[in-house]
Amino acid sequence: MVNKLTNTVKPLDEVDKINEIIDALDNIDVPIRNIGEIVISTTPLTDAGLHLLDGALIDGSGSYSAFVTHIAGLVSTYPDLFTTESAWQTAVTNNGICDKYVYDNINNTVRLPKWGIQAYTKPSSVSISTATTVPVIGNGLTLGLTDGTVNAGMYQADYLHTYTGAYGTNVGSTGTPGSIIPRPHTIGVTTDSTKSGLVAQTANLSTVSLTQYPLNCYYYIVLATSTKTDIQVDIDEIVTDLNGKADVDLTNLSNTQSSNFDGQWVYSSLTVANSVAVSSNNVAYSLSSYLPNDGYNYEVLLSCICYTDATSGHFSRIALTSDLIVNYINIAQVRTRTASTVDAAGNCIIPVGAERIITFVGSTSASFGGTYTIVARGYRRIGTNQ
């Protein structure tokens, strides 16, 4: 079964569509096999659950981790299925094939048996041929006789005497009897010095030959308990990729989706107004040269200070508004009680809209006197409204 999309960052309707496709694919009948089974085919197969028995190394951290785990579980109970890496290599070098696994428990890998891609038919015919002669290869030395260059004699006695001395009963032994053998019969034997070893029978020997014809076929081993179609594998990989991406990576969001997120702060300093006299009317300033021209709303960090004039009883104030704020916000206010100037400082983060305007709010009070300074220190995009 293909894994379903689980992340919720994508729009819900897109998630539903992908999962509908996955449900349809899950209804496709697929053959079920057991891990380790052999599949023989006359043509190459591309099933993702099969692997040619070519002695490849299967990594337990890859797509076939279940197969490696299954094989590793057989090591203790079926040791005859396994051999060492060096023995495996030697078998392949000498014979071209090896029918055993190699399991590496340190690296968690499995080396597959190597069967090759050919089988053979049963013998189609048996032919028998006869040979007329077989070379004689023996001269009877094994019968206990001496080298063939010497004529030797054998004595047959009427009855067996027991002699002492060097005479022995082992084959090939020679010796001198301790006394005259009564009425012996002599048998003369001459051996052939050009021959050695056993004397073989020379007639009626047969040879046998077998004729077999090769069959091209492919041996595969099942690495997965069920096979998937290419589409299912692709969907599976896509879903895995998407699920992982949604958790750690937002760079694949569409423009519509990314507009729902606030931007990062950009720390850029700019003097909006410096030592400007407070006024009875509002004074507007354009931030179009400061903020990006992308139509988004922005938060702007402002640092403000206001000074009174040197008239006792006079006050100064900074209150601001913007093209987004309906009313105004007070930042700082101060009043002098002597004939000296005094000052007050404050800061704010003020939302600014597409018109990029902030406004100093004036006062018609006769006691309103002094100057103000406004400096922008940074901004960031507001993602929730555009």
Add this chain to the structure above:
Amino acid sequence: MTYYAFIKDNMIDGVGQVKCLNPEILNIEISEEVFNNIDHYIWDGEAVVLDPDYEEKQKQKERERIAQLHLTRGDVFRALLMAKGVTRAQLRQVIENLPEETNEQSITKEMALIDFDEALDFYRGVALIDTVGAQLGITPEQMDRFFETNDWHELVTVE
């Protein structure tokens, strides 16, 4: 980077790096050097130019600043006692001895007595301070430094 001088009522009314949108305010583009030293400049009706009276204006500002310096009655009396050895009675006598031959002199003497008797703090810019200082041999510069620091040693005459 762009810099502007804001011109309002034919005068420079501050500077900024953004444009002011009010129609009554003129945005005049200036250099960074002018932006950082705008108090050295004036608007001559057509351009931002160096102020020929800048030095004098600065001195006047300084004078106005010093004039606003003030100390309490106690600070002043203690300092004069330490520096010159004069008591409050002797100081009042100094004021009493001021001439009043003309009407102006009479007013000046009366104003001085009012300040001496009624003021909660003595401001440097009040004429009484210079009058007393002159009688006691204290220069205006010494008196300025005394009002800046409240240190009676500034009033001691250096031989």
